[in-house]
Amino acid sequence: MAFPLANAPARHCLRLLASEGSALQRIPRRSIPAALRAPHPPARCFSSCAPLLKKRKIAIPTDSPKHRDAVASEAAAPPQSSPKGSQLNPEDPLNFSAVSSAYAPIDTHFKAQIAGMIHGGRFNQTNLGALSIAVKDPGADAAAVFPLRELAQVVPRSGRTISLLVHDKEYIKPIMSAVQASREFNQQPQRSEDNDLELLLKVELERKDDVARRIKETMQAYRERIRQVRSRHEKTLKDWKKNGTVLPDIVKRAEKELQKVQDKKMKEIDQEEAQTIRQL
Numbered sequence: 001m002a003f004p005l006a007n008a009p010a011r012h013c014l015r016l017l018a019s020e021g022s023a024l025q026r027i028p029r030r031s032i033p034a035a036l037r038a039p040h041p042p043a044r045c046f047s048s049c050a051p052l053l054k055k056r057k058i059a060i061p062t063d064s065p066k067h068r069d070a071v072a073s074e075a076a077a078p079p080q081s082s083p084k085g086s087q088l089n090p091e092d093p094l095n096f097s098a099v100s101s102a103y104a105p106i107d108t109h110f111k112a113q114i115a116g117m118i119h120g121g122r123f124n125q126t127n128l129g130a131l132s133i134a135v136k137d138p139g140a141d142a143a144a145v146f147p148l149r150e151l152a153q154v155v156p157r158s159g160r161t162i163s164l165l166v167h168d169k170e171y172i173k174p175i176m177s178a179v180q181a182s183r184e185f186n187q188q189p190q191r192s193e194d195n196d197l198e199l200l201l202k203v204e205l206e207r208k209d210d211v212a213r214r215i216k217e218t219m220q221a222y223r224e225r226i227r228q229v230r231s232r233h234e235k236t237l238k239d240w241k242k243n244g245t246v247l248p249d250i251v252k253r254a255e256k257e258l259q260k261v262q263d264k265k266m267k268e269i270d271q272e273e274a275q276t277i278r279q280l
Contacts, residue, residue, distance in 0.1 A: 088236055090245045093254045096261050102229045103265060110222040114276055117215055123162060123203045125154045128185070133178045135171060151175060152199070164189065164199040175199060208280050219273045223266060230262045 088098050116126045129149030136143045148154070152175060153165040166172050176199065179185050185201070192198035237254055240246040246254075 088233075090240050093237065093240065093246050093250055094257060096233075096258065099229060099233055099258070099261055102232075103226065106222070106225045106229070110218060110225075111272075113218050114215060114272075117211060117218070118276065118279055123185070123201070125156065128162065128201075129154050131178060131182060131185070133171070133174050135174050148175065148178075157200075160203040160205075162201040162203060163192075164201065165195075166197045166199060169197065172197070172199065211280055212277050215273065215276055219269060222269055226262060226265050226269070230258060233258060 089095060112126070116124045129147060131148040132145050133148055133151055134143040134145050135151070148164070151167055151171040153167075155163040155165060157163050164175065166175060176189050179201070180188050187202065187204070189199035189201055192200055234255060237246070237251050237258075241248055241251040
């Protein structure tokens with residue numbers, strides 16, 4: 001097919017492109033600069049690749065000894081309080097809101113104990129359900145500890161009797177041993193004739209002096225926890241003084257104010273103890 005003369009420049013350009021292409025194909029690969037070569041993806045080493053080393057998290061079965069030990073340790077953990085808005089601030093050492101926040105869970109814990117002593121004595125459902133039971137596991141080195149309420153249902157009966165409806169037969173002997181060895185209950189639970197999973201406890205009436213003694217012991221432990229809060233805060237003040245974060249005069253003033261906060265709390269505990277004993 002013949003092209004008109006007007007297309008002569010176009011034919012010339014096509015010849016030049018064809019000749020340059022054939023010339024590039026004759027150039028050996030070694031002579032082509034590395035910058036002009038097509039980039040190759042870097043080699044991916046499976047042994048050092050973080051995404052490939054990530055393992056799937058497998059949940060611990062609920063019937064595993066490790067799971068039961070974790071649950072028991074969480075249940076036995078003391079109450080703690082660390083609200084975000086009450087953190088210690090060296091720029092405001094005279095602010096004791098963190099101390100007040102630390103008092104809150106301690107107040108809840110001990111007031112619940114005192115209320116249980118007044119209403120129902122030591123045989124109330126709360127005290128009995130909190131009794132620690134050690135259950136041996138064949139696959140574990142140490143026995144797992146559970147509160148009684150997780151192993152049996154505490155049901156008050158008529159005639160000053162409490163029924164323990166045990167969830168499993170393997171818990172009967174540990175419960176009987178724990179109740180008999182406890183200081184508060186100190187009696188041998190009796191087997192029910194109608195139900196193999198039922199234990200019966202006889203509610204023993206307490207003397208007023210014994211209840212008052214237990215209340216005073218509980219209040220003394222209450223005061224000790226309050227003193228521990230003051231000691232932790234005082235240690236922080238001393239660290240600020242040692243590091244030069246807070247001036248010594250300010251630390252001395254803060255210690256005096258901290259003592260006033262503790263004295264006020266101790267006075268409240270003394271009043272609550274006296275009022276509780278009067279209710280007996």
